[in-house]
Amino acid sequence: MPKQNLQARGPVDGFLEGHAGLRIDGARLLDRLEELAKIGADPAGGITRLGLSAQENAAMAYLRDLCAEAGLATETDPAGNLLVHRPRTRREAAPVLLVGSHVDTVVQGGRLDGAYGVIAALEVLQVLHENDVDLPVEMxxxxxxxxxxxxIQTPFWGSRALCGSLEDGLAAEDRAGRPVSAYLAQAGGSPERLADAAWSPGAIAAYLELHIEQGPSLERLGVPIGVVDGIVGRTILDIDVVGEAQHAGTTPMADRRDAMVAAAEIILAVQRIATEDAVCATATTGYLEAHPNVTNTITGTVRLTVEVRDTDPAKLVRGEAAVRSECARVSAASGCAVEARASMRSRSVSTAPPLRDAVRGAADTLGLPHLTMPSGAGHDAQIVALVAPIGMIFVPSKRGISHAPGEDTAPADLVHGANVLLHSVLGAQTAAAERV
Structure with a gap:
C-alpha cells in the first residue's frame, strides 16, 4: 500500500480532518483472513483451533511472520498473548491504545470469530506504520x-492474565486433567513467570475490539456497523449428577437412580428458566459427558455445563439461583446427588461513551449507517473493562450464525468494519489521551 503522505499535527479536529482519506488495504485484509482460516481447518467442517493448542500456536506464528514482513515488532508474553507495536514504540513508556481480539475457536467453529478483529487490528497498525501517522497515544x-x-477450561485466559485478574492460573487444565503449564511452554509463554503478564495499573489508556455480531440484528436491518453499548455477563456452572450404574435389563424402573434421566430433567429445566420463566436472557446446556456410556447399563454419572447470560447483573444472579434450585429439586425427586459449582463468572459491562462517540464518528466519516446495540456474546473487552475504558464495533453476521462452520460475513462488510476501526483509533485519541 503506497504512502498517502498524511501528517498528524495540531488539535484533534485538525488531526482527524488531516487523516479523513486514510483507508485500510481491503484486498490484503481479506487475503490474510483466508490464509489464517487454513490453520486448524477441520475435515469435519469449520475450524478447530483451540486455545493454547498446536493450532493456535501455528496461528500466532503466522501472525508473527506477517508482522515481520510489515516491519512491525512482536513479543509473546508469559501467558501466550501476542503483542504487536511499531518499532519506535516502547509499550512500557506510556499508556497505550490497545486494539485486538483472539484467534482461537471452539470445536468446528467459524473463521471470523475473534480472528477478524486480530487481522483488522494488524492491518490498522500496518497502515499507520506505512503512512508515518504520529498518534498522540500509540496503538x-x-x-x-x-x-x-x-x-484449557479457563475462558478469557489471555485477557485475564494481561489485566491481572487470572487467579490460580496454573491450576487450569484440560478435561483430561493435563495442566496448562504443559501447553503454555509450547505456546511460547512462561509458566514460571505467568504473573509478569499483568500490565501495571494505568498502562492501557483505552481498548477497542472489532468483531462480527454473532447474531442476526445488523443483517436483518441492513445496517453495516454496530456500535456496542454493553456486553452481556455470563456465569458457567459445572454440574455433576451421581446416580447408580446398574444392569439395564434386570433393574426395575422404580428401583433406578438414573443419572441420565436426572440430567435430562435439569437440561429441560434450564431451557424453561430462560423461555417460559424469562428469568434471564439465555440459559444453555452446552456440554454433556456420561459414564459408563454403555447401551445396556443405566448411567451412573453425568457431567454437564450450564451457561447463564444477561446484561442485567440482577437477572444473572437470579438465573444462577434458578438453576441451582432446579438441581436441588431434581436431586430430591430422583435420588441422585447433584452438585453445581460456578467455574466462571464475568460481569456485564458498558462501553465508554467517548469511545462509542469515536466509533459513530468514524462510521459517519465513512458514510456508513450505524446502530447502537448490546452484545449477547462475551468478549475480551469485558475483561479489559476491569482496568480501562472499552469500545466495540460490530459488523453483520450472515443469518446470525457463529461458533459453527456456516459463520460468514460479506467481504464488503469486513472491509467497512476495518476502516471504521482505523478511524475509531484516530478518533479515540482524545479519550485515550485523557487517561495518559
Missing part, C-alpha cells in the same frame, strides 16, 4: 490467547 495490537476456553 498496540493484541491477539489474546485462549479466549474461548475450549481446551
Amino acid at each position: 498496540v495490537a493484541v491477539a489474546f490467547a485462549n479466549e474461548e476456553g475450549a481446551l
